[in-house]
Amino acid sequence: MLNKTILFILLFVGCSQQNEHDSVACVNGAILTKQGLEDISERNKTLSRNEHISVWIEEELLYQAGKKYGVLKNKQVQTTVDAFARSLTIKKYTALAGLDSNKYSGHSLRSGFATSTAELGAEERSIMNMTGHKTTQMVRRYIQEANLFKNNALNKIEI
Numbered sequence: 001m002l003n004k005t006i007l008f009i010l011l012f013v014g015c016s017q018q019n020e021h022d023s024v025a026c027v028n029g030a031i032l033t034k035q036g037l038e039d040i041s042e043r044n045k046t047l048s049r050n051e052h053i054s055v056w057i058e059e060e061l062l063y064q065a066g067k068k069y070g071v072l073k074n075k076q077v078q079t080t081v082d083a084f085a086r087s088l089t090i091k092k093y094t095a096l097a098g099l100d101s102n103k104y105s106g107h108s109l110r111s112g113f114a115t116s117t118a119e120l121g122a123e124e125r126s127i128m129n130m131t132g133h134k135t136t137q138m139v140r141r142y143i144q145e146a147n148l149f150k151n152n153a154l155n156k157i158e159i
Helices: 001-012 034-043 051-066 075-096 106-119 124-131 136-150
Strands: 023-025 032-035
Touching: 023 034, 023 051, 032 034, 034 051, 075 106, 075 124, 106 124, 106 136, 124 136
Parallel strands: none
Antiparallel strands: 023 032
16 A cells, blocks of 8 residues: 555655646656557557556656766666657657558658758758768768669669
8 A cells, every 4th residue: 555655655755737638648757648558559559548547557657766976967778768758759750640650750751851961952061960961971872772773874764
């Protein structure tokens, strides 16, 4: 009984100001909304609603403890967290656009952008400014790929 009381206190400290109609769970101000729970449930249909909520609470408590003790100051950890956040953002917005979010990643979108703009004649530096590539060598790979499509002999005949 004591463990449940402690868990209840941990979950709702700092959460009293939130819109209780939209929130499913709250840990020190971090909120799991109904939409968030729906998104999580879509990705893993093997767990029940309550199991998803419990996993979210455990992960949020671990995240907050790690943040409190400076884990995110470690460059490697921060890079991993940032990459995961980007991945989730891409999945969310490709799904909202009605696309199969499993077919898209940060790399495929960046690669597609670089190839398409190179195919349309954009300069290396311009592509690098948009994609964040640090070397012209990498961007040239995309330009070469684009030129394969552009200069393909099959494009000269109508099939």
